Amino acid sequence: MASRRRKPAGKAQISLVVNGEPTEVAFSPHKTLLEVLREDLGLTGTKHGCELGECGTCTVLLDGQPVLSCLALALACDGKRVETVEGMARGAVLHPLQETFADLGAAQCGYCTPGFLLVAKALLEENPSPTRDQIKQALAGNLCRCTGYLKIYEAVELAAARMQGEEAEAKEETLYGRR
Amino acid sequence: MLPKFSYVRATSLDEAVRLLSSDDGARVCAGGSDLLGCLRDQVFECSRVVSLTGIDGLRGIARTRDGGVRIGALTTIADVAADPTINQSYPGLAQAAGELASPQLRNQGTIGGNICQKPRCWYYRGDFDCLRKGGTTCHAVAGESEFHCILGGAGCFVVHPSDTAPALVALQATVRIAGRRGTRSVPMEEFYVLPNQDVRRETVLEPHEIVTEIVLPRPAAGMRSSYHKVRARGAWDFALAGVALALQFSGNRVTAGRVVLSGAAPTPWRSREAEEAIIGKQLDAATAAAAGRAAMEDAVPLRRNGYKIPLFQGVIEEALLAIGRA
Ligand SMILES: Cc1cc2nc3c(=O)[nH]c(=O)nc-3n(C[C@@H](O)[C@H](O)[C@H](O)COP(=O)(O)OP(=O)(O)OC[C@H]3O[C@@H](n4cnc5c(N)ncnc54)[C@H](O)[C@@H]3O)c2cc1C
Ligand code: FES
Ligand code: FES
Numbered sequence: 001m002a003s004r005r006r007k008p009a010g011k012a013q014i015s016l017v018v019n020g021e022p023t024e025v026a027f028s029p030h031k032t033l034l035e036v037l038r039e040d041l042g043l044t045g046t047k048h049g050c051e052l053g054e055c056g057t058c059t060v061l062l063d064g065q066p067v068l069s070c071l072a073l074a075l076a077c078d079g080k081r082v083e084t085v086e087g088m089a090r091g092a093v094l095h096p097l098q099e100t101f102a103d104l105g106a107a108q109c110g111y112c113t114p115g116f117l118l119v120a121k122a123l124l125e126e127n128p129s130p131t132r133d134q135i136k137q138a139l140a141g142n143l144c145r146c147t148g149y150l151k152i153y154e155a156v157e158l159a160a161a162r163m164q165g166e167e168a169e170a171k172e173e174t175l176y177g178r179r
Numbered sequence: 180m181l182p183k184f185s186y187v188r189a190t191s192l193d194e195a196v197r198l199l200s201s202d203d204g205a206r207v208c209a210g211g212s213d214l215l216g217c218l219r220d221q222v223f224e225c226s227r228v229v230s231l232t233g234i235d236g237l238r239g240i241a242r243t244r245d246g247g248v249r250i251g252a253l254t255t256i257a258d259v260a261a262d263p264t265i266n267q268s269y270p271g272l273a274q275a276a277g278e279l280a281s282p283q284l285r286n287q288g289t290i291g292g293n294i295c296q297k298p299r300c301w302y303y304r305g306d307f308d309c310l311r312k313g314g315t316t317c318h319a320v321a322g323e324s325e326f327h328c329i330l331g332g333a334g335c336f337v338v339h340p341s342d343t344a345p346a347l348v349a350l351q352a353t354v355r356i357a358g359r360r361g362t363r364s365v366p367m368e369e370f371y372v373l374p375n376q377d378v379r380r381e382t383v384l385e386p387h388e389i390v391t392e393i394v395l396p397r398p399a400a401g402m403r404s405s406y407h408k409v410r411a412r413g414a415w416d417f418a419l420a421g422v423a424l425a426l427q428f429s430g431n432r433v434t435a436g437r438v439v440l441s442g443a444a445p446t447p448w449r450s451r452e453a454e455e456a457i458i459g460k461q462l463d464a465a466t467a468a469a470a471g472r473a474a475m476e477d478a479v480p481l482r483r484n485g486y487k488i489p490l491f492q493g494v495i496e497e498a499l500l501a502i503g504r505a
Binding site (some may be wrong): 066068138140141 | 180181182183184185186190208211212215216219228230232257280281282284287288414415459
């Protein structure tokens with residue numbers, strides 16, 4: 001445990017690299033990574049859903065791997081890299097996945113979106129041109145109540161194509177439905 | 180919100196064992212993906228979480244000198260599923276790990292935690308004073324029993340939730356355990372405890388003991404293994420009915436091996452009836468169907484899980500036919 005600086009009594013302190021930035025944070029030892037991100041670091045992009053491990057909306061990348069922050073103790077993350085949805089854009093420039101999710105309407109209420117974006121980001125870093133089946137498998141731990149998943153899969157495919165340098169556009173049918 | 184506890188990251192096995200021995204409220208934590216759920220639901224008390232993640236040597240997969248494999252308890256499920264040696268020599272274990280939970284949970288859950296996880300019965304996890312928690316009845320008997328056991332129940336009717344455990348029993352793995360009195364090895368088959376032996380525990384582990392590794396013997400010549408699992412959802416779910424096979428073949432004929440069921444009983448359930456039905460035979464349609472029927476001969480369903488009997492017959496039959504063709 002990083003205890004170089006003085007920490008408040010009863011609290012634990014750890015160092016994290018959050019979205020590229022070295023951070024020290026103090027909190028009660030029984031808090032989850034989800035709670036520390038939202039309550040102690042003010043990063044409310046990571047959503048609080050079922051807290052049972054069933055919905056995936058609390059997903060963050062821990063040392064590059066998707067994990068459920070509702071089932072991770074923050075103390076167990078000392079020294080690790082955490083990436084949340086807040087870290088995906090570069091200033092005002094959205095990540096290609098954020099762009100295609102917005103363009104295709106792959107988000108409706110949006111509650112599931114941070115989790116989907118991060119899992120998809122990790123997938124494309126490992127496998128830049130996944131098949132539809134590989135996308136489905138990678139996203140199997142994330143629940144969406146609104147979209148029916150189709151637009152999410154298409155948004156991942158479109159972002160993958162663009163990140164490979166193709167000048168891909170959304171399909172007419174995806175944007176306007178079948179005519 | 181989790182209830183309050185203190186947290187220690189042990190840096191050696193000795194330290195972890197000492198911490199567990201000196202404090203009745205101490206609990207082992209590996210990935211935490213099952214433990215945190217239990218603490219949130221107040222399934223048991225915990226005043227101190229002892230994390231194993233700072234202990235060297237508990238992670239990774241390596242060949243043993245006699246041609247087997249050892250898997251460190253802290254190896255993630257994702258790493259087990261992806262490991263080339265496991266896929267080549269013990270495909271049944273790789274399949275079980277690859278079909279378990281969701282991708283995120285496979286990244287954070289460990290194999291040690293997976294074999295030690297607590298039952299998923301909704302009464303046990305919920306706000307019920309059930310037999311396994313020190314109460315007087317199993318509420319599934321008169322209540323909602325869709326996901327409960329059909330074999331091995333006695334007083335309590337949970338099923339064991341692990342997918343890796345039946346594969347490890349089939350493959351004749353051994354669990355290495357460290358505790359106050361040193362280390363010991365227990366065959367996976369003897370690691371679990373049925374309710375009629377002790378309804379308050381799932382495994383032979385003492386509170387001060389830690390699983391350090393799982394050792395798989397060198398696969399015998401002609402050994403094939405597989406894991407088949409039926410679940411209610413396509414995306415992920417626990418097994419409604421599953422079967423782990425590790426069979427030795429001579430030509431087309433089964434000469435020895437194990438058939439182990441998941442989702443059937445409070446422990447991984449070795450079906451000696453199914454084994455007897457196939458040993459010495461070729462796995463044709465009649466033999467496979469007979470094995471499925473034999474496995475369910477002693478099954479006693481509760482009010483709502485009778486569907487499991489034909490489901491098991493079907494999945495056992497399918498799994499046997501598939502491994503016969505492999
Ligand atoms: C939504 C959901 C779906 C799931 N689906 C499946 C599924 O389909 N199939 C399946 O098999 N599992 C499934 N699981 C359970 C699985 O993911 C376990 O949570 C995981 O494998 C536990 O590993 P862990 O390292 O996180 O264990 P932890 O949560 O750290 O520990 C689990 C338990 O084991 C004890 N323990 C852990 N490591 C050791 C050790 N080395 N020695 C002694 N005791 C130890 C702990 O004290 C605790 O009681 C699911 C879980 C969730 C939340
Ligand atoms: S909030 Fe973590 S999985 Fe639902
Ligand atoms: S957009 Fe509403 S849950 Fe996915």
